[in-house]
Structures are given as structure tokens and as C-alpha cells.
Amino acid sequence: MSGSSSARALIRGIRVLDRPAPAGPIACTIAFGWRALLKIKYVPEQMFDVLVTPIMFTVMFTYLFGGALAGSTGDYLQYLLPGILAQTVVFTSIYTGVTLNGDLSKGVYDRFKSLPIWAPAPLVGAMLGDILRYTGASLIVVLIGLLLGYRPEQGIVGVLLSLVLLNIFGFGLGWIFTVLGLLLRTPGAVMTLSWLVLMPLTFVSNIYVDPATMPELLQTLVALNPVSHLVSAMRGAMVGELVAFSLGIALLTPALLTLTFGPLAMRLYHRKH
Numbered sequence: 001m002s003g004s005s006s007a008r009a010l011i012r013g014i015r016v017l018d019r020p021a022p023a024g025p026i027a028c029t030i031a032f033g034w035r036a037l038l039k040i041k042y043v044p045e046q047m048f049d050v051l052v053t054p055i056m057f058t059v060m061f062t063y064l065f066g067g068a069l070a071g072s073t074g075d076y077l078q079y080l081l082p083g084i085l086a087q088t089v090v091f092t093s094i095y096t097g098v099t100l101n102g103d104l105s106k107g108v109y110d111r112f113k114s115l116p117i118w119a120p121a122p123l124v125g126a127m128l129g130d131i132l133r134y135t136g137a138s139l140i141v142v143l144i145g146l147l148l149g150y151r152p153e154q155g156i157v158g159v160l161l162s163l164v165l166l167n168i169f170g171f172g173l174g175w176i177f178t179v180l181g182l183l184l185r186t187p188g189a190v191m192t193l194s195w196l197v198l199m200p201l202t203f204v205s206n207i208y209v210d211p212a213t214m215p216e217l218l219q220t221l222v223a224l225n226p227v228s229h230l231v232s233a234m235r236g237a238m239v240g241e242l243v244a245f246s247l248g249i250a251l252l253t254p255a256l257l258t259l260t261f262g263p264l265a266m267r268l269y270h271r272k273h
Helices: 002-016 025-042 044-070 073-092 094-106 108-113 121-148 155-183 187-203 216-224 226-239 244-271
Strands: none
Touching: 025 121, 044 073, 044 121, 073 094, 073 121, 073 155, 073 187, 073 226, 094 108, 094 121, 094 155, 094 187, 121 155, 121 244, 155 187, 155 226, 155 244, 187 226, 226 244
16 A cells, blocks of 8 residues: 555656746747857858858959959949859858758757757758858958948948848758758768759859840840849849849749748658658
């Protein structure tokens, strides 16, 4: 009887304990976003592309091509800088898939699956951390541009609107590389295949050259490229001549990418291992 009484007392004691409420989706996402930032602290070489590459491209393209394409580096910089901003975020979005693939190979995501958390939080949180990375890279480009002589006619309002567009676009694009990170075996393979996607997106666009100077076929491809519309929307935001069509495409594209590749990424994530 004493054993039975002890068991009943133990059960009553367990029942009266208040279990902590599970963390909600927002709290889980923020926690994993913070984890993504902490990884930069312990692996600072991840910041190399964020810090060095934007400076290199801005300075190099301005002074190599400015005189030939626009007659002066100053005039070309006014045209180029919004495009370099878009290029920087597009290039940086690769690391969404590369970092994810590296974590998967170490088994850390297997532990995340066993936790009582919102299921998409590890992926969405990592992309939230990437948005902060996009913002940092973009601010560096703007700062370098200002030092070189770039002057946005709409001032800080135009710059902030452009950064918002960039972050939205980068978030949508990141889902493609998340899927690649889940499908491919090594970070190197993710990097190689990602560049095959990004090179046409960036160079067959209006980032560097006015499409009116291109052959007709290339003009058509540039017009179909969503990056071109992103750059056009940003240029419009910077000078106060925002084109509604380009803005719509720049917002619709990441929405479609998220709706298409987001569920696919979650399905692959749950099937992984």
C-alpha cells in the first residue's frame, strides 16, 4: 500500500506542476535569426563578401566603365549604384543555401527537429539573419557611393525605400537557394549551381548598361528578367520617379518565389535524414 500511495502522490505532484508555455512562431524565428548572427561572430570570414565585394564592385565598375559608357564616372555612378545594390544582395543570397547545407552535414538540424518549436523556424530564422546581412552590405554600398559622389535626389527616403525592396526581394530569392541547400550534397555544389542561376540574372539585366544599347534579343531577355524591374524600381525610388509596373514586378516576384519554393523547402526539410 505504501508503494501505491507514493505513486499516487507522485502523480498528483506532477499534475499540479505548471508546464511552461511553448515558444510561439515569432519567438522561435527571432531565436534562430540571432543564431545566424552569432555564427558570424565565431566565423568572421563569412563577412568577407559582405564587406569587401561590394566595395570592390562599386569602385571597379565606376572607374573602369564610367568614362566609356556615360562620359564621366560621376554620371555613370548615378546610373550604376542602384544596380550594384541589387547585385550585392543577389550575390549575398547564395549563402542562405551554402550555410544551410553546411549545418545539415553536421547534423545540427536533426536536433532542431526534435525540439517543440514552430517547424519552419530554423529555416525562416536563418533567412531573417540573412536579411540583416543584406542590409549591412547595402549600407556599405551606399556609403561608398556617397564617398565617390553619388547623390540620391530623394535623399534618405529614397534610400530606405530601396533597402526595403532589396530585403523583400532577397528574402524571396533566398528560398531558391534554401531548396538547393536541401537537395545538394556539399556546400561547394550549392555554390557552383547557385552561380549558374545568378550570373544570367545579374549580367542579362539593366544593372550595368542601358538595355536600349543592346541587340533586340537581349532587350527582350532583360525585360523578362525580374532583377531588371527591381533595379528600375530602385532607380525610380532614388530619383522620385517610381514606375508602378516595375515596383509591382519587384514585389510580386519574391511573393511568388516564397509561395512556390517555401512549401517545397519545408517538405524537403522534413524528409531530410
